[in-house]
Amino acid sequence: xxxxxxxxxxxxxxxxxxxxxxxxxxxxxxxxxxxxxxxxxxxxxxxxxxxxxxxxxxxxxxxxxxxxxxxxxxxxxxxxxxxxxxxxxxxxxxxxxxxxxxxxxxxxxxxxxxxxxxxxxxxxxxxxxxxxxxxxxxxxxxxxxxxxxxxxxxxxxxxxxxxxxxxxxxxxxxxxxxxxxxxxxxxxxxxxxxxxxxxxxxxxxxxxxxxxxxxxxxxxxxxxxxxxxxxxxxxxxxxxxxxxxxxxxxxxxxxxxxxxxxxxxx
Numbered sequence: 001x002x003x004x005x006x007x008x009x010x011x012x013x014x015x016x017x018x019x020x021x022x023x024x025x026x027x028x029x030x031x032x033x034x035x036x037x038x039x040x041x042x043x044x045x046x047x048x049x050x051x052x053x054x055x056x057x058x059x060x061x062x063x064x065x066x067x068x069x070x071x072x073x074x075x076x077x078x079x080x081x082x083x084x085x086x087x088x089x090x091x092x093x094x095x096x097x098x099x100x101x102x103x104x105x106x107x108x109x110x111x112x113x114x115x116x117x118x119x120x121x122x123x124x125x126x127x128x129x130x131x132x133x134x135x136x137x138x139x140x141x142x143x144x145x146x147x148x149x150x151x152x153x154x155x156x157x158x159x160x161x162x163x164x165x166x167x168x169x170x171x172x173x174x175x176x177x178x179x180x181x182x183x184x185x186x187x188x189x190x191x192x193x194x195x196x197x198x199x200x201x202x203x204x205x206x207x208x209x210x211x212x213x214x215x216x217x218x219x220x221x222x223x224x225x226x227x228x229x230x231x232x233x234x235x236x237x238x239x240x241x242x243x244x245x246x247x248x249x250x251x252x253x254x255x256x257x258x259x260x261x262x263x264x265x266x
Contacts, residue, residue: 006077007227008032008070010060010117011087013040016137016182016219018047020084023220025052032073032080034058035087060087060113066120074124081128082227083121085114085136088155095150103151110155118166122175130174133227136163138179140240144247147258160233167232178226182219183239214238 007024011017012033018040021031025048032054035041041055054076058069074080091098091106114136125132141149142156163179170177214237226234235241 003078004028004030005081006030006032006073006079007082007084008034008073008080008121009084009086010034010058010113011137012044012055013037014044016216016223017084017086018044019216019220020086020223021053022047023217023224024082025049027224029081030054030077032056032069032077034060034069060117061108063116063120066116070120070124079128080121080124081131082133082135083117083125084223085117085121085134085159087113088137091152092148094148098151106151106155110152111158114159115162118162122170125170125175126173131176132174133176133178134166134170135223135226136177136179138163138181138233140181140183140235140237140243142181143240143243144251145258147261163232176227176230178229178231179233180219180222180226181233181235181240181244182222183214183237183243 005028007020007029009017009021009032012021012031013035014037017033017035021033021044025031029052031048031052033041033044034056036057036059038055038057041057045053045055054073056069056072058065060066070080070083088110089106091102118134118136121134125134136159138159139152139156141153142158142160145153145157160179160181163177166177219236222234222236225231235244
């Protein structure tokens with residue numbers, strides 16, 4: 001009898017994490033949903049088939065908590081095939097306007113949390129290899145930095161480079177390492193302010209800049225394809241694809257535009 005596959009998702013209480021949970025559960029997978037938002041996790045669980053979802057409160061900044069959460073999920077699911085390192089928070093605005101606490105929190109969640117997740121996931125993924133996968137949420141912001149994105153881009157460049165490093169490091173173990181690089185996605189995160197010095201939501205700046213907001217279901221489909229394909233970086237949305245093209249073929253143009261505008265998206 002075939003073993004039901006299992007995916008553990010951080011940031012599963014809303015947005016991308018919830019959409020990916022729904023997608024994988026619809027394909028018969030057992031889903032572990034982790035978040036600090038317990039109400040959000042309960043809402044996600046209510047959208048999944050009965051018996052397909054396990055929830056656990058997890059602060060991704062806590063290395064020991066990672067081990068406990070993965071062990072608890074594996075005990076229920078019988079193992080772990082995919083760990084989706086998805087939890088993250090936005091930050092934007094001029095670097096000089098950002099508070100130390102805002103910077104440290106973003107670095108801790110967006111980068112340190114992903115590193116801790118990869119480290120904790122390794123023994124579980126190795127046990128299910130070949131065919132297991134570490135999937136990270138990077139961003140179009142990890143393709144080329146823009147004014148107002150210094151801290152956020154730094155974390156997402158870090159996630160991208162870690163994905164590339166572990167793709168080589170874990171290849172001999174049969175563990176696939178992949179990342180998603182979405183642009184602006186229709187999730188609750190774009191309705192919050194990018195920093196403490198502004199009340200304007202990120203959505204307003206995105207619309208003013210004429211950028212598209214991609215439906216979250218497209219990210220879920222991209223996650224499914226990334227886990228089952230061989231592409232290291234999966235671009236999601238027009239903004240991500242345009243940034244990749246320009247960074248590769250027209251880096252001088254991007255630089256000139258950045259220097260001419262100098263206007264932070266935040």
